Amino acid sequence: MTRSRSVIRELVSSNMGIASMVILSVLIVGSALAFLSPHDPNHLDAARRLQAPNAGHWFGTDDYGRDIFTRVLYGGRVSLLVGFASMLLSMAIGVTVGVVSGYFGGWIDNLLMRALEIILSIPSFLVILLLSVLLKPNLGSIVIIIGSLMWMHMSRIVRAETLALREREYVLYARASGQGSAGIIFRHILPGLVPVIVVGATNNVASSIMMESSLSFLGFGVQPPNATWGSMLNGAQGTLTQAPYMAIFPGALILLTVLSFNILGDLLRVALEPKLGRR
Numbered sequence: 001m002t003r004s005r006s007v008i009r010e011l012v013s014s015n016m017g018i019a020s021m022v023i024l025s026v027l028i029v030g031s032a033l034a035f036l037s038p039h040d041p042n043h044l045d046a047a048r049r050l051q052a053p054n055a056g057h058w059f060g061t062d063d064y065g066r067d068i069f070t071r072v073l074y075g076g077r078v079s080l081l082v083g084f085a086s087m088l089l090s091m092a093i094g095v096t097v098g099v100v101s102g103y104f105g106g107w108i109d110n111l112l113m114r115a116l117e118i119i120l121s122i123p124s125f126l127v128i129l130l131l132s133v134l135l136k137p138n139l140g141s142i143v144i145i146i147g148s149l150m151w152m153h154m155s156r157i158v159r160a161e162t163l164a165l166r167e168r169e170y171v172l173y174a175r176a177s178g179q180g181s182a183g184i185i186f187r188h189i190l191p192g193l194v195p196v197i198v199v200g201a202t203n204n205v206a207s208s209i210m211m212e213s214s215l216s217f218l219g220f221g222v223q224p225p226n227a228t229w230g231s232m233l234n235g236a237q238g239t240l241t242q243a244p245y246m247a248i249f250p251g252a253l254i255l256l257t258v259l260s261f262n263i264l265g266d267l268l269r270v271a272l273e274p275k276l277g278r279r
Contacts (some may be wrong), residue, residue: 010271017267027076027257033260034073041066041074042225050243059249063239068232072249075227079257081208081226082142088209089147091154091201095193098158099185104165118147120152128220137223145220146211154200158193165192195272199265206261213254229254 011017029093034041039057045065053060059068101112127149135141165171166189214223216230224231229250236246 003243010267011264014114014267016263020263021271023256023260024264027253028080030073031080032076034070036142037070037073039067039070040226041070043067050239052243054243055249060243060245061233062246063243068133068246068249071227072229072253075229075250076230076253078139078226079212079224079230079254080147081138082212085143086146086150086212087201087204089143090204090208091197092137093147094151094154094200095158095190095197097151099162099189099193101155102159102162103181103185103189105141105163109159112155113140116152116155124149128215137220139222142212142215142221146217149211150204150208154161154204156194157200161196162189162194165189168192183207184245195269198272199269202261202265202268206265208259209254209261210258232241 011021043066048057048061048065048099051057051061051065057067057069058070059250062068062071097112097116102110120209128145131141135144168188170182171188174188180200181189212221212228213230213233216228217234219234222228232250233247233254236243236250239246255260
């Protein structure tokens with residue numbers, strides 16, 4: 001059975017996998033088509049503030065009279081975009097560091113791994129505070145902050161796999177035949193890392209969305225009036241008893257999104273690398 005068939009079989013044979021794909025598809029399509037909503041996500045209407053969910057406002061309105069359903073869709077667009085963009089940045093850094101460290105070894109490996117240990121020893125919250133002061137809070141800076149904090153563990157995993165791959169017979173033969181390091185890495189090492197990279201990317205998206213929501217909740221994310229799921233949770237703190245739906249809907253979407261990505265990551269782990277699934 002080919003790798004792609006194994007992946008498809010694993011995903012469609014699991015009810016949780018199907019449900020996760022459906023949930024993510026609905027969220028992605030809904031966020032992309034948010035502009036079709038008849039409501040302006042930032043329109044203030046004091047006469048409609050704190051309305052419970054109804055036919056005109058499916059998720060109700062917030063304390064400024066804004067339609068929560070529309071803000072959830074636009075917030076999902078930002079949260080998902082940050083999640084995927086941060087994943088790409090962190091994977092690019094993590095895979096590069098891991099491959100270089102694992103393939104070349106020696107003093108390069110020692111230097112990169114000691115630097116990695118130093119970075120990991122610094123509390124992430126302090127790094128977040130530092131970067132939030134240095135960078136203006138906007139979409140680009142949030143991607144940089146999250147991407148710069150999410151690559152370390154991936155680099156360790158890639159390094160370990162690269163150490164094993166570089167001792168395979170076909171890699172040793174390629175090296176003996178005179179192929180350069182760059183050619184060996186791109187032709188032999190990286191293709192062998194595909195399972196690890198795919199699974200890591202899936203889990204990284206979930207972690208990035210969770211971190212973005214946390215940053216927005218703390219006020220370091222995209223600034224008002226633009227919405228993200230985390231900032232909507234922040235804004236709901238003062239109305240939890242009066243309008244709990246303001247927190248329920250964005251909170252539920254964060255939970256469903258992160259859970260769906262984690263489930264897909266576990267299924268892909270089993271399909272792409274069965275030995276990992278049996279651990």
